[in-house]
Each structure stands twice: as C-alpha cells, then as structure tokens.
Amino acid sequence: MLEIIAALARWVQLVANLILLGSCVFLIITSTAKRAQPKVWIGQLERLFPWLAVSVPIGLLVILSTTIVQVTGSPSSLGEHEVWLGLLGDTRVGQIWILRFTAAILLLLAVLYLCKASRARWRYAMCAAIAVLPLAASSLASHTAADEFSVTAVMPYVLHLILAGVWFGALPAFILLILDRHNETNERVINFEFETLKKFSSIALPTMLLIIFTGIVVADQIFDGYYAALVATPYGWFLSAKIFLLAIILLIAARVRSYWLPLLNCKQDSDVNSGKSGIKKWVRIEFILALLLLLLATIITNTTPVKNALIENWPFPFRFSVIATWNQPNVANQVWIGLAVLVLAAVVLQLGRLRNWGIKRLIFIPAILFISGGAIALQPLTIQAYPETYRRPPVPFDATSVAHGAAVFAQHCVECHGLQGMGNGIKSRTLSTKLPDLLIEPHTVEHTPGDFYNWITNGMVNTDMPGYAEKLSDEDRWDLVNYIHALSRGYQARILTSEIVPNKAYVKPPVFSYGTHDGSFGTLQEFRENKTVFLVVFSWPQSRDRLEQLKQTYERLKEQNVALLAVPNKDLAAEDMEQLVAEELPFPIVTQSAAEIAESYALSRRTLSHPDIIGRGTTPDHMEFIIDKSGYLRARWIPSVDHSGWTDIDHLSLQISLLNREKMNTSFPEDFVR
Known part of the structure; x- marks a missing residue:
C-alpha cells in the first residue's frame, strides 16, 4: 500500500510540475502570436496554476512520509521529529529531498506572483525557468545519478524531463484553447488559434525528437549494454510499455499535425468545424495516454534498476x-x-x-x-540462446576464481581443448567437430558468460562436448567460465608494453583481495580513484636485485601516489620469508592469495614479439604491471622479454606521471565477467 501511495504522490507532483512548465512555454508562444487573444482560456489555465504549484510540495511531503514509514517500519515514527531530522540531515536521500522541496516552494512563490501580476511574456519565462528547478533536483534521485553522480550522467535525464514538460505540459493549454467557445465564429480568433497551434506544433516535433534522443541516452546509461533486460525484467517490461504508449502518442500527434490542424485554415466552415472536432478528440486522447505514460515513468523510478535485476531464465530460444x-x-x-x-x-x-x-x-x-x-x-x-544466456555470474572475476578455474580446466578440459585452450588437445583430432580456439579467437566476446555456463553444465548439442553438472559444483563451473575469459583477456593484453598509451584503457585484469606479511589486508578495488597500483610479481631470490632497487626508489613512487604490492609467484618457504623480511622492504609483501594473484596475472604475460602459444607456455620469473586509478591494466614490463624497460626508474616515473596527468573519464571495470 505504501508503494502505491508513494507512486501516486510521485506521479501527481511530476504531472503538476510538467504542466506548469509546459503551460508557461505555451503562453510565451501565445504572446508572440497575432494579437486577437481570447482571455477566457488563459484565465482558466492560470486558475489551475496555484493548485498545481501546491501539489508539488504536498506530493514531496507524502513521498518523504512514506519513505520514513518504509525505513522505520512503523507509522508512529511520523510523529517523531528526530526521525525526520535524521533522515533529512544524515542521508543523501534526505538532502536531495530538501533541495527538491526548496525548489518546489520557490515555484509556488513564483506562481503566486504570476497570478497577481499583469500578464507579460517575461513573467511566463521566469515561471518556466523556476519550474525547471524541481525537475533538475529530482534527477539527482534517479537511477542514472545513483550509478554515477556526475553532471555528464545526470544532464541527459534533466534535459529529458524539461523537454517532456515542454511537450506534455503544454497539452492542457492546447486543449483549453481549442475548447474555448467564446467568439468561435470570429475569423480573427480562428486565425489566431490556427497560427498559435501551428507554431506550437512546429516546436513540438523537434521537442519530441529530442525527448526520444535523450531517452535513448538515459536508457543506454541505465542498461549499460544489458539490453536483454528490456524483455526479461520488470524494469524492462515497464519501459517497453512506456515505449509502446509513446509510439501511439507519436502516431496521434502526427495525425493531428498533418490532417486535423490544416483544416483550421480552410475557408469552409464545415472543414474548420471538422478540424476543431478532430483536434479536440485526439489531443484529449493524447493527453490521457501521456498521463498513463508518466504513471509508468514514476513506477519505473521505484523499480529495481536493470544493473541490479537478475535474468534467471531467458524466455526465448x-x-x-x-x-x-x-x-x-x-x-x-x-x-x-x-x-x-x-x-x-x-x-x-x-x-x-x-x-x-x-x-x-x-x-x-x-x-x-x-x-x-x-x-x-x-x-x-x-x-x-539458452535459459542461462543472460544470467549474471554469481562469482566475481577475481584471482582466486581464475586460479581455481585453471585447476578445473587442467583436470577436465585440457585433453580436448589443449594446455592453453587453443582446441589442440591430444583428443581433439578424434572428435567429430572442430573445437574453438579459446585463447586467440574472440570466442568469449561473441558469447555471454551464461552461454559458456550452459555448455559446461549441459554440454553442446550435436558435438562431443559433454555436460559437467554431475561432476562439477555450480561454483566450479562459474570459476571455469572466469578462467576462460581470463585466458582471452590475457591474450588481448599482449599489445601492452612498458610504455603507457595515453587515454587508452581497455584491459580489465582480475580483481583480488590480499593479506600482507605485516598483517594488513586489502583489495585491489580499494585503490580505485585514489592510487595507481604497481604490482610486482617476483621470484625469490632471483628478484633480489630488483626488489633492492625498488626499495631505494620507494619514496619517489609514494610521492607519485603509487601503491606498490610485491607478490611472490609461489608460496614461500618459512626461511625464504624470513630472508625477505630481513631485507626490510618498505612496501608490503603479499602472503595471502599470492599464488592465485601471480597465476591469474601470468595469463597477461604474452607480448607481440613473444606470443608464447606453444605447449604449456612459459611463465616468466618476474613481471611488473601498472594498474590505473580506474582499475585498468595499462602497462607491463617483463625483464626476460623487454630487457631494460623499468630498470630505468626515470622511465618508470615518467609512465606514472602520464597516468597522473590523464583526465580520462571512464567507468570502473565490472567485477563480474560480461
């Protein structure tokens, strides 16, 4: 019940806000038309303004009240001012609500002033400008703002609301004008109606096109490539219904513009009356459908967004x-x-x-x-497609999962798919179908993680690929999916060198959690937006000289806001660990999950000059990686392949400086494969 009340409150205040904005815009258009203004319909419209303006803050109060009851679980909390103050002062929701309510009060004051003042074009423009403020503030509570709180993320949604107001909000004024019975036989009045409606119609067309464009931009931000959710989640179903209603509205608007409106300019009274009758009928239908569309829009805002909705079963084959x-x-x-x-x-x-x-x-x-x-x-x-095609992996793309997936692959898949997943295992020549190359070919890009999960679980029809539902647990199968993707991503990383390519971030490494020799713990994600990560995968004692060099330059790296993590490429014996500690290295040595991190990052060892695709491949004793503040793998140095490289600390420092100077705005890599 609370959800219904909240949805209705959102709908009422949004409709009122949009009508105030669109009506003022329509009145601005009217004031520039030829002066034969019938005052009655304008008076009727302006008498609605105070009621509409009051509806906006009242609707916001109802929304806040339902939020408090939902949070506390008790209607009695509405009488406790501490609860109100706590929500308003300590939460982002409350602070955004204060901004919206303040804008709504400003709009109410502007409308009261407008109703008492004489009609003037600039006063309508002022009221329209103030009517934009509550809409702009409401965008801060949208799904797009929740995902990324920035101007670039929110602005398309703001423009979408404003443009919707210009179109939808003007429909009541449009209807009142055409329904006005005063002086309807007056030729000058009929000409005024025609010129005004024609002018609005000419503005409505580009406005509607921009509404569609901004709607596509907002939807793209929300869906983030996950468009299958359009037909497989409640959010997508509501949005599909909204699009269907919009298509009907567009057809009606096109018919009114192309057929009924030109009749008002005919010389025959019968044609003029037919035109007015058609416009009255169809614009009222358009307005009712638009109200339903806005109701769907308010329901969508309270529906689980696509990024958090799960498609457990894809409904189509x-x-x-x-x-x-x-x-x-x-x-x-x-x-x-x-x-x-x-x-x-x-x-x-x-x-x-x-x-x-x-x-x-x-x-x-x-x-x-x-x-x-x-x-x-x-x-x-x-x-x-399969029921699992768009199922989101429940296991994150992390080093532990990739390393475990590698072990599962070695046990169950190598004989057919080969040591490096190239489809050249010892049994591959005896099979009835040619196996795909999971390493070099873009097989993982062409199919979803859910596709791979289905094949691993149930096998592949008309091939020799068996199902492993009985042999592998659900988590094992998802680990195998992660490993297959890590193979492909690792091969794509072969173009990385010791040189940073500015503003080019696309290699997504596995995330990881770790523990260090000094007892501290952390995750790779914790460094996002804060520090560049310098990941050193070393062997002991072979890497002793390099670690000593990094020890001498560590303060310089810290000054460049770099977090250095030293990861042994295998679990160290107790005496080796004692020797390392005795070196008094100033940076942390990863002990927990070290082997998994080293193994998963070793998949990115290949270079253009050393593709390393023969047999088992060769894992270098020492590798170094630079991961930028957004979480992307940006550079790699392998001494045995790249030779001098980052032994020149000035060269290493230069690469980090390039990253620090970047102004690239990119989203973080997903923690799950897609």
Whole structure:
C-alpha cells in the first residue's frame, strides 16, 4: 500500500510540475502570436496554476512520509521529529529531498506572483525557468545519478524531463484553447488559434525528437549494454510499455499535425468545424495516454534498476548478436538489404501521405515492407540462446576464481581443448567437430558468460562436448567460465608494453583481495580513484636485485601516489620469508592469495614479439604491471622479454606521471565477467 501511495504522490507532483512548465512555454508562444487573444482560456489555465504549484510540495511531503514509514517500519515514527531530522540531515536521500522541496516552494512563490501580476511574456519565462528547478533536483534521485553522480550522467535525464514538460505540459493549454467557445465564429480568433497551434506544433516535433534522443541516452546509461533486460525484467517490461504508449502518442500527434490542424485554415466552415472536432478528440486522447505514460515513468523510478535485476531464465530460444554473426558469409549483405527495405517502407509511407492514399492502403503497404525489412535484417543476426544466456555470474572475476578455474580446466578440459585452450588437445583430432580456439579467437566476446555456463553444465548439442553438472559444483563451473575469459583477456593484453598509451584503457585484469606479511589486508578495488597500483610479481631470490632497487626508489613512487604490492609467484618457504623480511622492504609483501594473484596475472604475460602459444607456455620469473586509478591494466614490463624497460626508474616515473596527468573519464571495470 505504501508503494502505491508513494507512486501516486510521485506521479501527481511530476504531472503538476510538467504542466506548469509546459503551460508557461505555451503562453510565451501565445504572446508572440497575432494579437486577437481570447482571455477566457488563459484565465482558466492560470486558475489551475496555484493548485498545481501546491501539489508539488504536498506530493514531496507524502513521498518523504512514506519513505520514513518504509525505513522505520512503523507509522508512529511520523510523529517523531528526530526521525525526520535524521533522515533529512544524515542521508543523501534526505538532502536531495530538501533541495527538491526548496525548489518546489520557490515555484509556488513564483506562481503566486504570476497570478497577481499583469500578464507579460517575461513573467511566463521566469515561471518556466523556476519550474525547471524541481525537475533538475529530482534527477539527482534517479537511477542514472545513483550509478554515477556526475553532471555528464545526470544532464541527459534533466534535459529529458524539461523537454517532456515542454511537450506534455503544454497539452492542457492546447486543449483549453481549442475548447474555448467564446467568439468561435470570429475569423480573427480562428486565425489566431490556427497560427498559435501551428507554431506550437512546429516546436513540438523537434521537442519530441529530442525527448526520444535523450531517452535513448538515459536508457543506454541505465542498461549499460544489458539490453536483454528490456524483455526479461520488470524494469524492462515497464519501459517497453512506456515505449509502446509513446509510439501511439507519436502516431496521434502526427495525425493531428498533418490532417486535423490544416483544416483550421480552410475557408469552409464545415472543414474548420471538422478540424476543431478532430483536434479536440485526439489531443484529449493524447493527453490521457501521456498521463498513463508518466504513471509508468514514476513506477519505473521505484523499480529495481536493470544493473541490479537478475535474468534467471531467458524466455526465448534465440537472441540477436552482431558480434557473433557479422563476419559470417553474406550476413552483412543481407542486413544491408533489410535496412534498405526499411528505408523503402518509410519512403512509401511518405509518398502515400502526399498522394492521399486511403487509410487501409496507407497502413497496409508500408507495414508489409517494414515487417519484411525487419525479418530480412534480423534473421542473419539470430543465434541460439539458452535459459542461462543472460544470467549474471554469481562469482566475481577475481584471482582466486581464475586460479581455481585453471585447476578445473587442467583436470577436465585440457585433453580436448589443449594446455592453453587453443582446441589442440591430444583428443581433439578424434572428435567429430572442430573445437574453438579459446585463447586467440574472440570466442568469449561473441558469447555471454551464461552461454559458456550452459555448455559446461549441459554440454553442446550435436558435438562431443559433454555436460559437467554431475561432476562439477555450480561454483566450479562459474570459476571455469572466469578462467576462460581470463585466458582471452590475457591474450588481448599482449599489445601492452612498458610504455603507457595515453587515454587508452581497455584491459580489465582480475580483481583480488590480499593479506600482507605485516598483517594488513586489502583489495585491489580499494585503490580505485585514489592510487595507481604497481604490482610486482617476483621470484625469490632471483628478484633480489630488483626488489633492492625498488626499495631505494620507494619514496619517489609514494610521492607519485603509487601503491606498490610485491607478490611472490609461489608460496614461500618459512626461511625464504624470513630472508625477505630481513631485507626490510618498505612496501608490503603479499602472503595471502599470492599464488592465485601471480597465476591469474601470468595469463597477461604474452607480448607481440613473444606470443608464447606453444605447449604449456612459459611463465616468466618476474613481471611488473601498472594498474590505473580506474582499475585498468595499462602497462607491463617483463625483464626476460623487454630487457631494460623499468630498470630505468626515470622511465618508470615518467609512465606514472602520464597516468597522473590523464583526465580520462571512464567507468570502473565490472567485477563480474560480461
């Protein structure tokens, strides 16, 4: 019940806010039209303004009250001022609410001033500008702001709301103007109506296009490439319904603009009356549908966002994938042909409108072309999907999981897939199907982690790949998925060198947690936004000289805001550990999870000059990696391959300086494979 009350409160205050904004914009347009202004409809509209303005802060008070009851679990807490003060002063939700409520009060004061003052274009503009403030403040509580609290993340949502206000908020004024019965036989008034509505219609079209564009930008931020959720999660279902309603509204608006509105400019009274009747009917329907659309929008804001929603079972036996199909024979040609048919459908639709085709013919022929074009374009992009295709891995992409996955792979997969996953195991030649190369080929990019999980669990139809549901636990299978992705990512890291390539971050290393010889603990993620990580994977005592050099330059690295972690490439014996401690190294030596970290990062050992794809491969005794503040692997030095490299501390310092000077804005790597 509380959720319903909160949703209705959000809806009421949003509708009121948008109508105030759009009505003021419409009145600005009216004041620039030819002066034959019938005052009645303007008076009716302005009498609504105080009620609308009061609805905004009242709605916010209801939202805050329901939030308090939900947080405390007791309606009686509404009478405790300490609870109110605690929520408002100590939480981000409360602080954003204060900002929204303050903006709502400013809007109320502006409306009261507007109602008492004489009508003037600048006063409507002032009220419209102030009506933007509560909308802008509300965007701070959106899903986009929750994911990334920045101007670039929030601004598309703010623009989306403002543009929605310009379109939707003007519809009541539009309706009142066309319903005004005063002087409706006056030719000057009819001309005024036509010019005003035509001017608004010309503004509404680009406004609607911008609403669609900003909506796509916001949706892209929220979905973050996870578009399958559009048809497989409650958030996606509500959004799909919203898009469907918007499509109907666009069709109505297009019909009003192209057919009914021009009738107002006809000389025949019957045509004018028909035009007014059609506009009255369809704009009211458009307004009702828009109200439902906004109700869906408010429900969406209180629905679990896509990034946190889980698709446990994909409902279709297929999915579309450009990456997995584009390089196959004739796929590109067929897609382009399909797109050409879609363009033809749009051309035929426009041609039919110009030649005044009948409604059935106008709909039927373009619809057949549109469906045909879509089928031609999408069919070659279709690949098989499984219930687990879009299931998110429950096991993070971390060093422990990758190392355990490597052990599982060695036990169950090497005989067929080969020591490095290249499909060249000792049994590969006896199999009925050619095995994919999991190392070099972009196989992991073309399929989802859920696809791999399904194949490992159930096997692959029409191949020799067996299922391992009975042999491996659920966690083992996900560890195997992580290892397969680590193999591929490690091979892609071969282009890394000891030189930083500015503003190029794409290699996502495994995350890890660790414990050190001095008893401290931490995770790789803790350094994000704070420090560059210099990861040194060493062997003892072979790396003694390099560790001594780093000891001498450690203070210089600290001054550059670098966290140095020294990781032995295998578990050290007690006496070796004593020798290391005796060296009095100023940086931490990782003891807990050291072997797993070293093994998972050794997958990134390959270089362009030393691909290391023969047999088992060779793991270097010493490797060093630079991980930037966003969590991306940016440079790598292997002494046995790259020779001098970072033995020149000035060169190492220069690379870190380049990272420190970067202004690149990029999201953190996901902690789970995608």
